Amino acid sequence: MSYYKHFFLKFSKAVILSESHSGKILDVNEKALSLFNKSNEDFNNLKRSDIFPQKAIKEINNQLKNSKDTASTNTFILNKEGTKVDVEINSELIFEDNKEYLLDIISVEHKAMYPELIEAERLVKESEIKYKTLFETANDAILLLKGNAIVELNSKALEMFAATKEDLLGKTPFELSPDFQPDGSNSFEKAQEKINNILNGESQFFEWQHKRIDGFAFDAEVSLNSITFNNEIVVLAVVRDVTQRKHDEFELKQNEAKFRSLVEESLVGVYIIQDGKFPYVNPRLAEIFGYTVNEIISIKNVDEFVYEPDRKIVRENISKRLSGKIETMRYSFRKKR
Numbered sequence: 001m002s003y004y005k006h007f008f009l010k011f012s013k014a015v016i017l018s019e020s021h022s023g024k025i026l027d028v029n030e031k032a033l034s035l036f037n038k039s040n041e042d043f044n045n046l047k048r049s050d051i052f053p054q055k056a057i058k059e060i061n062n063q064l065k066n067s068k069d070t071a072s073t074n075t076f077i078l079n080k081e082g083t084k085v086d087v088e089i090n091s092e093l094i095f096e097d098n099k100e101y102l103l104d105i106i107s108v109e110h111k112a113m114y115p116e117l118i119e120a121e122r123l124v125k126e127s128e129i130k131y132k133t134l135f136e137t138a139n140d141a142i143l144l145l146k147g148n149a150i151v152e153l154n155s156k157a158l159e160m161f162a163a164t165k166e167d168l169l170g171k172t173p174f175e176l177s178p179d180f181q182p183d184g185s186n187s188f189e190k191a192q193e194k195i196n197n198i199l200n201g202e203s204q205f206f207e208w209q210h211k212r213i214d215g216f217a218f219d220a221e222v223s224l225n226s227i228t229f230n231n232e233i234v235v236l237a238v239v240r241d242v243t244q245r246k247h248d249e250f251e252l253k254q255n256e257a258k259f260r261s262l263v264e265e266s267l268v269g270v271y272i273i274q275d276g277k278f279p280y281v282n283p284r285l286a287e288i289f290g291y292t293v294n295e296i297i298s299i300k301n302v303d304e305f306v307y308e309p310d311r312k313i314v315r316e317n318i319s320k321r322l323s324g325k326i327e328t329m330r331y332s333f334r335k336k337r
Contacts, residue, residue, distance in 0.1 A: 013105050016048070020093060020100035023047040023057075035079065035106065048104070051077060052089065060091045077106070138238075145235040148172045148195060152229075160241055163213040173237070176210050178217055198224045198235055210239065218243045273318060276301050289335050307334035 008015060014032035018025045025043045033039065036051060048057060056075035063071030070092040076084040087106050094101040135142060141157035143150050149170050161168060161176060168176075173195075177187040194204050204224040211217045223238040263270050269285030271278055278296050286293045289305075299305050306314050310333040320326045 011105075013107055016043075016051075016104045016106070017094075018048050018102050018104070020102045023049055023102075025051075026101070032106070035085075035108070036077070037079070048102070052104075056089060060089065064091065064093055141237075141239040141241075143168075143173075143237040143239065144229055145173070145195070145237060146232065148192075151234065157239070160218075160239065161210070161212050162216070167213050173210075176212075178209060178211055181209055194222075194224060195235060198226050199233075201226070207242075208239075219246045271296075273302060273322075276303075278302065278305075305335060307336050310334050 008017075008027070009029045011029055011031065014035045015029045016025055016032055017027040025046050025048065028040065028043050032043075036043075038046075053075050056073050059073045059075075060071040063073075070090060072088060072090045074086070074088050076086050079085045085108060087108050090105045090107070092103055094103055135154050138154060138156055141160045142154045143157055144152040149172055150168050153165065153168055157168065158165060172191075174188040174191040177191065179187055181187055181190060194206065198204050204222070206222055208220050208222045209217055210220050219242050221240045221242050225236045226233055227236045228234075263282050266282055266284055269288045270282040271285050272280040278299060281293055281296045283293060286296055289296070296305065302314065302318070303311050313331065314333050317326075317329055317331055321329060
């Protein structure tokens with residue numbers, strides 16, 4: 001056996017020698033026998049078109065026709081179990097004794113050699129799909145920042161900032177903010193401080209005023225965390241529009257202030273009973289019973305406020321009212337002096 005033949009047979013990749021024009025297979029090495037699970041006799045009756053897809057053969061032939069050098073293509077073969085195996089075929093023409101031969105070297109893609117890698121890749125893809133779905137369907141705007149600039153964002157961010165993806169990519173958080181925050185702080189300086197804190201390992205959660213592309217300002221809650229994305233440390237920003245909530249809170253405070261003003265100035269006594277105590281009484285009630293407001297609130301139990309013979313009826317009526325059995329009632333009792 002010549003050194004060349006020995007090298008051919010023991011080569012670390014599958015090698016197939018065939019006639020260029022007919023495609024008839026003339027010789028194969030040991031790796032090829034193992035890869036296809038065939039014998040030399042089996043290959044004696046086969047052509048390249050029997051083991052390679054027609055599309056791959058056509059691609060290689062076109063490349064060789066144009067370059068007359070080498071050609072390569074990514075394709076698949078059927079292994080001994082009958083399943084597809086991804087491979088790369090590198091081919092070159094060989095001339096000897098005025099005859100033209102084709103040498104195919106077949107490289108099996110690494111993951112195809114190890115089924116566990118295929119399964120791992122499948123799980124990764126499933127995970128990517130799951131998290132991409134969560135990313136896109138989240139009810140909060142999600143932004144990924146690299147070097148202060150937005151490099152990725154979800155659909156909610158486009159809606160929240162009334163913008164297109166092209167409008168937002170490359171923008172910084174302070175470009176999407178008014179010059180100053182409601183507390184008077186400079187948006188640029190404050191945003192830079194928050195980002196620096198997160199890059200130093202300190203998670204951030206704070207209220208912020210953002211503005212849309214059209215300049216409309218809105219109130220938001222912002223959460224910042226650092227994560228690894230595409231093998232780089234980036235900032236994950238989650239933005240929630242709380243404009244409506246802030247408006248509702250303001251309205252509630254206004255109504256509470258209005259109600260308190262009416263109660264405080266009322267000509268009738270008003271009180272609240274909770275857990276057997278008076279958490280609130282208005283000035284008129286204190287005046288009627290000859291106490292100060294603080295004296296009544298400091299009473300540890302309503303019974304201390306009621307003349308002993310009347311305590312039973314007071315307890316019963318309070319119980320009926322708190323249970324919802326009676327919405328309104330009128331009764332009288334005597335206070336304890």
